[in-house]
Amino acid sequence: xxxxxxxxxxxxxxxxxxxxxxxxxxxxxxxxxxxxxxxxxxxxxxxxxxxxxxxxxxxxxxxxxxxxxxxxxxxxxxxxxxxxxxxxxxxxxxxxxxxxxxxxxxxxxxxxxxxxxxxxxxxxxxxxxxxxxxxxxxxxxxxxxxxxxxxxxxxxxxxxxxxxxxxxxxxxxxxxxxxxxxxxxxxxxxxxxxxxxxxxxxxxxxxxxxxxxxxxxxxxxxxxxxxxxxxxxxxxxxxxxxxxxxxxxxxxxxxxxxxxxxxxxxxxxxxxxxxxxxxxxxxxxxxxxxxxxxxxxxxxxxxxxxxxxxxxxxxxxxxxxxxxxxxxxxxxxxxxxxxxxxxxxxxxxxxxxxxxxxxxxxxxxxxxxxxxxxxxxxxxxxxxxxxxxxxxxxxxxxxxxxxxxxxxxxxxxxxxxxxxxxxxxxxxxxxxxxxxxxxxxxxxxxxxxxxxxxxxxxxxxxxxxxxxxxxxxxxxxxxxxxxxxxxxxxxxxxxxxxxxxxxxxxxxxxxxxxxxxxxxxxxxxxxxxxxxxxxxxxxxxxxxxxxxxxxxxxxxxxxxxxxxxxxxxxxxxxxxxxxxxxxxxxxxxxxxxxxxxxxxxxxxxxxxxxxxxxxxxxxxxxxxxxxxxxxxxxxxxxxxxxxxxxxxxxxxxxxxxxxxxxxxxxxxxxxxxxxxxxxxxxxxxxxxxxxxxxxxxxxxxxxxxxxxxxxxxxxxxxxxxxxxxxxxxxxxxxxxxxxxxxxxxxxxxxxxxxxxxxxxxxxxxxxxxxxxxxxxxx
Amino acid sequence: xxxxxxxxxxxxxxxxxxxxxxxxxxxxxxxxxxxxxxxxxxxxxxxxxxxxxxxxxxxxxxxxxxxxxxxxxxxxxxxxxxxxxxxxxxxxxxxxxxxxxxxxxxxxxxxxxxxxxxxxxxxxxxxxxxxxxxxxxxxxxxxxxxxxxxxxxxxxxxxxxxxxxxxxxxxxxxxxxxxxxxxxxxxxx
Numbered sequence: 016x017x018x019x020x021x022x023x024x025x026x027x028x029x030x031x032x033x034x035x036x037x038x039x040x041x042x043x044x045x046x047x048x049x050x051x052x053x054x055x056x057x058x059x060x061x062x063x064x065x066x067x068x069x070x071x072x073x074x075x076x077x078x079x080x081x082x083x084x085x086x087x088x089x090x091x092x093x094x095x096x097x098x099x100x101x102x103x104x105x106x107x108x109x110x111x112x113x114x115x116x117x118x119x120x121x122x123x124x125x126x127x128x129x130x131x132x133x134x135x136x137x138x139x140x141x142x143x144x145x146x147x148x149x150x151x152x153x154x155x156x157x158x159x160x161x162x163x164x165x166x167x168x169x170x171x172x173x174x175x176x177x178x179x180x181x182x183x184x185x186x187x188x189x190x191x192x193x194x195x196x197x198x199x200x201x202x203x204x205x206x207x208x209x210x211x212x213x214x215x216x217x218x219x220x221x222x223x224x225x226x227x228x229x230x231x232x233x234x235x236x237x238x239x240x241x242x243x244x245x246x247x248x249x250x251x252x253x254x255x256x257x258x259x260x261x262x263x264x265x266x267x268x269x270x271x272x273x274x275x276x277x278x279x280x281x282x283x284x285x286x287x288x289x290x291x292x293x294x295x296x297x298x299x300x301x302x303x304x305x306x307x308x309x310x311x312x313x314x315x316x317x318x319x320x321x322x323x324x325x326x327x328x329x330x331x332x333x334x335x336x337x338x339x340x341x342x343x344x345x346x347x348x349x350x351x352x353x354x355x356x357x358x359x360x361x362x363x364x365x366x367x368x369x370x371x372x373x374x375x376x377x378x379x380x381x382x383x384x385x386x387x388x389x390x391x392x393x394x395x396x397x398x399x400x401x402x403x404x405x406x407x408x409x410x411x412x413x414x415x416x417x418x419x420x421x422x423x424x425x426x427x428x429x430x431x432x433x434x435x436x437x438x439x440x441x442x443x444x445x446x447x448x449x450x451x452x453x454x455x456x457x458x459x460x461x462x463x464x465x466x467x468x469x470x471x472x473x474x475x476x477x478x479x480x481x482x483x484x485x486x487x488x489x490x491x492x493x494x495x496x497x498x499x500x501x502x503x504x505x506x507x508x509x510x511x512x513x514x515x516x517x518x519x520x521x522x523x524x525x526x527x528x529x530x531x532x533x534x535x536x537x538x539x540x541x542x543x544x545x546x547x548x549x550x551x552x553x554x555x556x557x558x559x560x561x562x563x564x565x566x567x568x569x570x571x572x573x574x575x576x577x578x579x580x581x582x583x584x585x586x587x588x589x590x591x592x593x594x595x596x597x598x599x600x601x602x603x604x605x606x607x608x609x610x611x612x613x614x615x616x617x618x619x620x621x622x623x624x625x626x627x628x629x630x631x632x633x634x635x636x637x638x639x640x641x642x643x644x645x646x647x648x649x650x651x652x653x654x655x656x657x658x659x660x661x662x663x664x665x666x667x668x669x670x671x672x673x674x675x676x677x678x679x680x681x682x683x684x685x686x687x688x689x690x691x692x693x694x695x696x697x698x699x700x701x702x703x704x705x706x707x708x709x710x711x712x713x714x715x716x717x718x719x720x721x722x723x724x725x726x727x728x729x730x731x732x733x734x735x736x737x738x739x740x741x742x743x744x745x746x747x748x749x750x751x752x753x754x755x756x757x758x759x760x761x762x763x764x765x766x767x768x769x770x771x772x773x774x775x776x777x778x779x780x781x782x783x784x785x786x787x788x789x790x791x792x793x
Numbered sequence: 794x795x796x797x798x799x800x801x802x803x804x805x806x807x808x809x810x811x812x813x814x815x816x817x818x819x820x821x822x823x824x825x826x827x828x829x830x831x832x833x834x835x836x837x838x839x840x841x842x843x844x845x846x847x848x849x850x851x852x853x854x855x856x857x858x859x860x861x862x863x864x865x866x867x868x869x870x871x872x873x874x875x876x877x878x879x880x881x882x883x884x885x886x887x888x889x890x891x892x893x894x895x896x897x898x899x900x901x902x903x904x905x906x907x908x909x910x911x912x913x914x915x916x917x918x919x920x921x922x923x924x925x926x927x928x929x930x931x932x933x934x935x936x937x938x939x940x941x942x943x944x945x946x947x948x949x950x951x952x953x954x955x956x957x958x959x960x961x962x963x964x965x966x967x968x969x970x971x972x973x974x975x976x977x978x979x980x981x982x
Contacts, residue, residue, distance in 0.1 A: 349970060351974055354970055421897070435821045467821050468827060510823075523824070525824070568863055569861065570860075570862040631835055631837075631838060632861055632971060633973075635861070
């Protein structure tokens with residue numbers, strides 16, 4: 016138990032609110048959090064020596080002493096397992112807010128679960144945030160963002176094979192889930208079910224998922240929830256440090272190398288910096304019985320971040336680039352419905368292959384660029400003004416399976432589908448610190464977006480603009496925390512379509528769709544005692560129909576379906592109730608139960624056309640975008656229990672019922688019920704290996720039989736069990752920290768198909784994968 | 794000490810200046826016309842019939858000028874044949890979205906080893922189709938065929954299917970992907 020030290024960093028020193036003329040009314044409050052990732056730490060004892068007063072931090076890491084008289088106090092922030100406490104002197108002449116940052120024992124890092132409760136910045140307090148950091152984030156390093164977040168109950172993925180994985184929250188995905196990359200709304204071609212988020216998971220130091228209507232701060236369309244991807248905070252102290260991650264995967268014989276270097280120089284203490292980069296490649300992926308043709312992937316990403324921080328103001332620049340080329344499983348690109356039928360009936364995929372790293376048609380090439388500039392200034396002692404500008408550029412190329420027959424065309428090797436999307440966003444927020452129990456934020460956001468296409472027309476070129484204003488206020492009163500927010504948005508989508516004129520020339524016709532509406536949120540947290548806590552949020556959110564829902568008109572080659580947009584679609588209006596109950600009677604038991612209820616008016620979905628669509632390639636199923644009233648309700652559960660200090664048991668589960676009111680039937684393409692359990696074995700006593708964790712787990716995914724009859728080509732696949740094993744250890748190499756992790760997914764090489772994977776029509780899912788990762792921090 | 798700190802600082806700055814300049818250009822202007830679509834469409838299938846006995850010719854057309862999806866086909870002819878007769882049939886595939894129209898069937902002929910036209914009659918007694926042309930490997934191609942009609946009047950459908958079978962052509966329709974598949978209504982009188 017040597018080697019551990021507690022470090023203290025001052026963020027807001029004596030941010031105070033005044034209350035003049037009275038004695039013994041001052042308060043001393045703050046948050047205790049992890050120095051590395053700002054995760055709040057509960058059950059830390061805070062002690063005022065002179066008064067012999069003790070409090071414990073709550074599940075949000077908060078503590079508060081009230082009715083203090085002016086004077087000098089010695090405050091002791093204890094730590095677990097006999098670690099050195101932090102002692103701090105305060106001269107209380109006013110209300111004092113002080114945040115303790117503590118170095119958590121390595122065991123803490125290793126044990127990290129989906130954090131009990133944590134608080135990403137700028138999030139509604141009355142919505143529960145699930146946080147991934149530490150080992151829980153590390154163990155899936157090298158996989159996609161979707162695969163990382165699906166370890167949270169209520170989150171699953173919509174897959175197009177292994178490399179295209181989209182997060183699904185409470186049965187909703189694409190435009191209904193917002194992803195905030197470093198505080199910026201990710202704007203790619205997210206409407207497409209085979210368009211994965213264009214983000215390198217290695218930039219994330221912490222990923223938070225906030226389920227429920229999050230419209231107030233992030234945009235009216237956050238119906239299902241938000242995923243917040245946060246980079247590490249820039250270094251506070253003078254140093255040069257970094258990290259190297261190496262991940263190797265057996266399946267696909269691939270690997271990832273990711274690294275960052277960061278620092279701060281003595282000569283310019285206000286300036287801090289980080290550069291980061293990731294290289295990733297894998298070859299042909301294997302199902303248990305066969306190889307999946309053309310499933311290779313190549314990716315290179317990099318980013319840099321610069322900070323200039325003074326006492327009362329600061330500025331940050333962030334730039335990142337994401338570049339990927341990914342093969343699309345060849346046997347999934349089919350000519351028509353009879354090819355699809357042939358593919359279902361075949362026991363093995365219709366095309367076989369040998370292992371290769373090469374990527375052939377069909378494939379996608381996607382690049383995404385983000386530039387962000389942030390400036391903040393403290394407005395006196397009462398608040399902070401933040402100004403953020405960002406530009407994103409997204410570039411998507413899709414290549415069909417076959418080159419054109421015409422040699423001249425084939426020689427050009429043009430993508431068959433090409434999108435260019437540029438987005439500018441501007442955010443202005445002012446937040447005031449808590450005073451008399453109140454804190455809050457007001458803000459405005461603007462967005463301007465333009466998209467063009469080349470090649471095959473799937474959606475027309477468009478411009479998209481929006482302006483939103485919001486205010487949110489939070490009131491802390493005794494055991495209550497009450498929060499209310501309001502937002503108003505004005506949006507306009509303009510599409511440009513070429514139409515033939517009388518003299519057979521073409522004319523560009525602009526059609527505009529204006530939308531405007533308010534959204535609201537009200538919620539309350541009630542902390543009964545250290546054992547019970549409840550959180551309830553009632554929120555509205557609305558989403559303007561997206562360009563594909565309004566205008567898509569064409570054949571999806573991969574999906575073997577013809578989609579017809581409907582330009583008369585109206586706004587989708589959601590009313591969402593989200594509740595979380597937390598039961599933590601002692602250090603060993605943690606139970607959280609989160610039921611939710613979404614009522615969505617005008618829920619936009621694809622309804623099959625009465626007759627198939629006839630083309631020169633044969634018949635295809637047709638789909639019209641249409642609206643209905645839908646109810647999506649369910650419950651997510653997370654529990655963990657320590658039998659002893661070395662044995663932990665975790666259970667996660669989620670259940671969803673999605674009902675189409677209009678058709679009086681189930682909604683199609685909703686994740687099946689699932690439950691997962693993991694036993695965690697901890698060893699701590701070894702002197703050299705600081706901590707060893709061994710965690711076998713089993714997941715059961717039920718068959719989704721709640722589907723509308725006859726609306727799919729084949730029945731949903733059977734239920735399946737998946738086993739996996741996670742082993743990790745942390746140790747010191749010289750003066751530095753290192754980690755080794757071994758993650759085996761689909762341990763028993765089970766043959767299975769998932770309902771939410773579009774490749775289930777053609778192939779079994781990926782077989783066993785052994786992934787070994789090394790991390791070295793210096 | 795000062796020198797030791799300065800060197801990495803300069804290195805970092807150098808690396809950063811490299812990444813800063815790598816911003817991508819964007820030329821996104823939705824209000825300007827989209828460049829013409831250079832990808833290939835098969836919009837039209839023509840079957841050219843020659844009555845072997847009487848020598849008269851006619852053509853039957855499936856035409857979907859905007860390709861798959863979009864608007865429905867503008868022309869989809871029924872095939873009218875005389876009973877107990879033999880016809881020579883030639884297939885032409887066109888891309889009419891280009892000006893002038895591109896004759897895709899010529900490209901199919903060039904890549905004969907990777908393609909197969911496949912004909913199936915329902916009921917089978919309606920028309921008996923025999924493929925008359927071969928690729929350089931001696932396997933059927935099917936751009937040219939002979940159709941022999943039933944002895945009695947009958948109605949049904951004939952499926953004309955072009956399979957793309959790069960490297961997997963084995964003379965059956967069970968491999969590769971479908972490039973074209975049209976079910977023509979056939980009336981034999």
